[in-house]
């Protein structure tokens with residue numbers, strides 16, 4: 539038992555060390571690499587299952603570190619949040635995404651650009667200003683932009699959250715609640731809250747074909763979204779069976795590996811152009 543404990547400690551230490559190295563690399567990257575060349579934004583299509591068309595994309599950031607490794611956001615977003623670096627990084631992702639949406643619009647393609655916003659950004663007093671500035675400099679029409687917030691923003695200070703979300707929506711930007719069903723928000727929170735979109739968390743979708751409970755939760759979320767006049771997106775749709783089942787349950791907009799992984803803008807453009815031709 540003692541040896542096992544020692545091993546566990548060693549393992550923990552290695553993990554911690556890796557985290558520290560990554561954190562140092564990240565800080566260096568974000569300070570020296572001020573034009574964020576090491577960061578790439580990929581886009582995952584959202585599909586209207588009835589038309590088969592791409593109606594929007596979600597922007598998802600990737601980090602290619604100085605060793606050339608592609609680090610997934612789950613490994614570096616939390617570090618960025620701890621250090622506050624998420625604020626400049628978030629601005630970068632938002633800017634890039636808005637510019638990309640404008641490029642697509644110039645090609646005659648109007649799709650909604652959804653961008654994730656961390657709670658740290660949301661609580662930054664400068665957030666609204668920087669949002670307005672990015673709208674202006676990019677030239678995106680605000681109604682083509684959607685911000686994805688998680689339920690954590692509702693958990694802290696509900697009055698602050700409500701007021702800020704109202705200001706954001708007053709700009710014409712849409713607001714989605716991400717990972718819905720996993721966090722703190724109860725139905726009571728959501729009722730009357732100024733939102734446009736609910737995203738069913740992928741954990742429910744993943745298990746829906748074998749778990750009656752998860753299927754029931756999805757059905758309840760769909761019914762609630764309809765009742766509250768919210769748009770609904772199901773994420774984590776990995777198979778035809780998922781898509782069929784969700785469609786039958788009344789879900790129209792879907793996102794997941796079954797349709798496409800997150801891909802570079804160029805690849806999305808190619809898909810969108812082939813849509814126009816067919």
Ligand code: C2E
Pocket residue numbers: 582597598599610611612615628631654655656686716717740773774775776793794795796800
């Ligand atoms: P999220 O916002 O819930 O994004 C969806 C995640 O699910 C993405 O992971 C996406 O690649 C993955 N996904 C999509 N479809 C499927 C599927 O069918 N099956 C499975 N297994 N996964 C699927 P990714 O890109 O690794 O991002 C993870 C999380 O990192 C995001 O979760 C989000 O919370 C955060 N993140 C990513 N980019 C940003 C960003 O620019 N800003 C902030 N604040 N957070 C970000």
Ligand code: CA
Pocket residue numbers: 596654686716
């Ligand atoms: Ca998201």
Ligand code: CA
Pocket residue numbers: 716717737739740773
């Ligand atoms: Ca999500």
Ligand code: CA
Pocket residue numbers: 717
């Ligand atoms: Ca998530």
